[in-house]
Amino acid sequence: MKALGIVRKLDELGRVVVPKEVRDSQGWRHGQPLEMFMNDDSLVIRPYGKEEEKQIVLEELNQIKNELSKESQETIQKVIDYVEK
Template sequence: MKSIGVVRKVDELGRIVMPIELRRALDIAIKDSMEFFIDGDKIVLKKYQPEGVCLMTGEITSENHEYGNGQITLSAEGAELLLKELQEALQK
């Protein structure tokens, strides 16, 4: 695990402030939901992504498909967008 050299105190309501640099680096916006996990004596925070949401469009439908051993979910439109982006990147 990598330290970013920032220490924050927990306030009386149990809140901690996440530094803006960290939120920007991880694309966490105001009002985004965060998911909590426990790993031994560590607390792990992860930006919440509901299951079945297209990685490219944010669309949630029963027609979305999982790829990469379930690591990537794409709608038909999202798959086309990703394919186009990959083809453009390979042509450079």
């Protein structure tokens, strides 16, 4: 885990602001669903369902790719390679 050197206080309702720099670096936007996990004394926050959704899209792209012409298969493979990064 990487220390960011950022400290925030909980407000009276238990809210904490995620700094803009962190939101921007993670691609999080207003309304982004996030999920939280507890690990001993740590809290982990990540986009909700992002990995699962990504795997579903990759599976669908692979199925579509097999039904296309060779040229189209190469194009779809480039998209798959990009998404897998």
